[in-house]
Amino acid sequence: MIEIKKIEKYFGNNHVLKNVSFLFERGKTNLIIGESGSGKTTLIKILIGLHKIDSGNILFDGVDFNAIKIKNQRKLRQEIGMLFQGGALYDYMSVEENIMFPLNMFTKKTEIEKIERVNFCLKKVKLEGKNELMPSELSGGMTKRVAIARAIVMQPRYLLCDEPNSGLDPKTAIIIDKLIQEITKEYNITTIVNTHDMNSVMEIGENITFINKGEIWWKGNKDELLNSNNTELNDFVFASELFKRLKKS
Amino acid sequence: MIKLLHHLGLYFIMMKKVINKPENWGVFRRQLALEMEKVGLNSVVIVIILSFFVGAVVSIQTSINMDNPLLPSYLVGLASRDSLILEFSPTMISLILAGKVGSSIASELGSMRVTEQIDALEIMGINSANFLILPKVIAAVFFFPFLIIISMGVGMLGAWVGGLSANITTADFMFGLKYEFTPFYIKYAIIKTIFFAFIISTVSAYFGYHTKGGAIAVGKASTAAVVASSILILLFNYILTDIILS
Numbered sequence: 152m153i154e155i156k157k158i159e160k161y162f163g164n165n166h167v168l169k170n171v172s173f174l175f176e177r178g179k180t181n182l183i184i185g186e187s188g189s190g191k192t193t194l195i196k197i198l199i200g201l202h203k204i205d206s207g208n209i210l211f212d213g214v215d216f217n218a219i220k221i222k223n224q225r226k227l228r229q230e231i232g233m234l235f236q237g238g239a240l241y242d243y244m245s246v247e248e249n250i251m252f253p254l255n256m257f258t259k260k261t262e263i264e265k266i267e268r269v270n271f272c273l274k275k276v277k278l279e280g281k282n283e284l285m286p287s288e289l290s291g292g293m294t295k296r297v298a299i300a301r302a303i304v305m306q307p308r309y310l311l312c313d314e315p316n317s318g319l320d321p322k323t324a325i326i327i328d329k330l331i332q333e334i335t336k337e338y339n340i341t342t343i344v345n346t347h348d349m350n351s352v353m354e355i356g357e358n359i360t361f362i363n364k365g366e367i368w369w370k371g372n373k374d375e376l377l378n379s380n381n382t383e384l385n386d387f388v389f390a391s392e393l394f395k396r397l398k399k400s
Numbered sequence: 401m402i403k404l405l406h407h408l409g410l411y412f413i414m415m416k417k418v419i420n421k422p423e424n425w426g427v428f429r430r431q432l433a434l435e436m437e438k439v440g441l442n443s444v445v446i447v448i449i450l451s452f453f454v455g456a457v458v459s460i461q462t463s464i465n466m467d468n469p470l471l472p473s474y475l476v477g478l479a480s481r482d483s484l485i486l487e488f489s490p491t492m493i494s495l496i497l498a499g500k501v502g503s504s505i506a507s508e509l510g511s512m513r514v515t516e517q518i519d520a521l522e523i524m525g526i527n528s529a530n531f532l533i534l535p536k537v538i539a540a541v542f543f544f545p546f547l548i549i550i551s552m553g554v555g556m557l558g559a560w561v562g563g564l565s566a567n568i569t570t571a572d573f574m575f576g577l578k579y580e581f582t583p584f585y586i587k588y589a590i591i592k593t594i595f596f597a598f599i600i601s602t603v604s605a606y607f608g609y610h611t612k613g614g615a616i617a618v619g620k621a622s623t624a625a626v627v628a629s630s631i632l633i634l635l636f637n638y639i640l641t642d643i644i645l646s
C-alpha cells in the first residue's frame with residue numbers, strides 16, 4: 152500500500168500538483184488517468200524520489216519516504232520496480248544482462264541462480280530464449296516486456312508503470328496490461344499505472360483516479376466511470392466517438 | 401557570470417557524487433574494463449596516425465627554415481623532439497581527444513539521460529553519477545598518459561622519416577634527438593596530460609549528465625562539452641606551463 156498525503160509540487164512558477172492525496176491499494180492495479188501535461192509522470196517520479204516535493208508526505212506501507220535516511224531510501228527503492236515510458240533499457244547490455252543487472256548489483260546469488268531467475272522472468276513476459284538480443288533489436292512491445300521483466304526480477308513490493316502501452320498497437324497494449332495485472336495479483340504487489348489509454352482503463356481499471364491540471368478530480372472504478380456525470384471526466388474519457396457510443400448504449 | 405557560477409556549482413555537486421566508493425566492485429571492474437576500451441584503446445590508431453604525420457611535418461619544416469649552413473643539421477632532431485614532447489603530444493593530442501572522447505562521453509550520458517536510463521539506475525538505488533562517470537574518469541586519467549607516450553614515440557619516428565626526406569642523415573637526427581635531453585620534460589608532459597584527462601572526462605560527463613530534453617539536446621550537450629573542455633585545456637595549459645616550467 153502506498154499512501155500520499157497533501158502533496159504540493161512546483162516547477163518554478165508552474166504549480167504542477169495541487170494538494171494531491173491518494174491511497175494505492177495492495178494487490179490492485181491502481182490507475183491514474185489524465186490528459187497530457189496533467190502531472191502523471193511527475194507524480195510517479197515523486198513517488199520514487201526522482202523529484203522532490205514542496206510539501207506533503209509519501210508513505211510506503213506506513214514508512215515516510217522523506218523522513219528516513221538516504222541509506223534506507225536506497226533500500227526501499229530496491230523494493231520498487233519501475234517501468235519507464237520508453238522502457239529505459241541499458242542499450243549497451245543484452246536482454247539478459249539488462250534483467251540480470253539488479254541481481255548483479257544487489258544480490259550475492261551464484262551465476263546459475265541468476266540465470267535461472269532471469270529465465271523465469273523472461274518466461275513470465277513470454278520472451279523465452281531472447282536472452283542474447285540487444286535492445287536495438289527489439290520491437291516496442293518486446294522492449295516493454297523486457298522492461299517489465301527487469302522491474303520484477305528483484306521481486307518488488309511496488310510496481311510503478313508510466314504509460315506502459317504508449318506507442319503500442321491495441322492488441323499488444325492489452326497483452327501488456329494483462330501482464331501487469333497478472334503480476335500484481337500473483338505477487339500481491341501495489342501497482343500504479345499511468346495511462347491515457349481508455350482501452351486499458353476498461354481492461355484493468357480497478358481503482359481509478361482522474362487528475363486534471365494537477366488536481367484530483369474524480370475517483371472510482373470502471374462502472375462508476377461509465378456512469379459518471381463529471382463534465383471534465385466525461386470530456387476526457389469520451390473524447391472518441393467509440394466511447395461516446397459505448398456510453399449511450 | 402552567474403550562469404558560469406551555476407555551472408560550477410552543479411559541477412562540484414556532481415563530482416561529490418562521482419567520488420565515492422563503488423557499490424559493487426565486481427560490476428565496477430567490468431565497467432572499468434569497458435571504459436578502458438572505449439576511452440583509451442579506441443583512440444590508439446588515431447593518435448598514431450596524427451603523431452606520425454605531424455612529427456614528419458615538423459621535421460621537414462624545421463629543416464626548410466634552417467637553410468642557413470651555419471646551423472648544425474642535428475637541430476632538426478632536437479627541435480622536433482622538444483616541440484613534440486612539450487606541446488604537440490600533451491596539448492594537441494589532448495585537444496583531439498577532447499573532440500573524440502569528450503563528445504562520445506557527453507553523447508552517451510546525454511542519451512542515457514533523455515531515455516531515462518539514468519533515472520532507471522537512480523530508482524534502483526544506484527548512485528548513477530558514481531556508477532557511470534567514475535570508470536570513465538579513471539580510464540581517461542590512467543590511459544591518456546600512455547597515449548601521449550605513444551604519440552611522442554611515433555611522432556619522433558615520423559620526424560626521422562620526414563628528416564630523411566629532407567636529407568638529414570640518421571646519425572645527425574639521432575644526435576639531435578639525444579642532445580641535451582631533459583627527462584623532466586616528459587614528466588611535465590605527463591603531469592599536464594593527467595590534468596587534461598581529468599578535465600576532458602569530467603567536463604564532458606557534466607554536460608552529458610545534465611542534458612535536458614530530447615535528441616537535439618544530446619547533440620548540443622556534446623558540442624558544448626567539446627568547446628568547454630578545449631577552452632579549459634588551453635587555459636590550464638597556460639597555467640600549468642607557467643607553474644611547472646618557470
Ligand SMILES: Nc1ncnc2c1ncn2[C@@H]1O[C@H](COP(=O)(O)OP(=O)(O)OP(=O)(O)O)[C@@H](O)[C@H]1O
Nearest residue numbers: 162165167185186187188189190191192193194347
Ligand atoms: N523536469 C521538469 N522541469 C520543469 N517542468 C516539468 C518537468 N517535468 C514536467 N514538468 C511540467 O510539469 C507538468 C506535468 O508534466 P508531466 O510530465 O507530469 O505530465 P504527464 O501527465 O505525464 O503528461 P504525458 O501524458 O504527456 O506524459 C507539465 O506542465 C510539464 O511542463
Ligand SMILES: [Mg+2]
Nearest residue numbers: 191192193313
Ligand atoms: Mg508522462
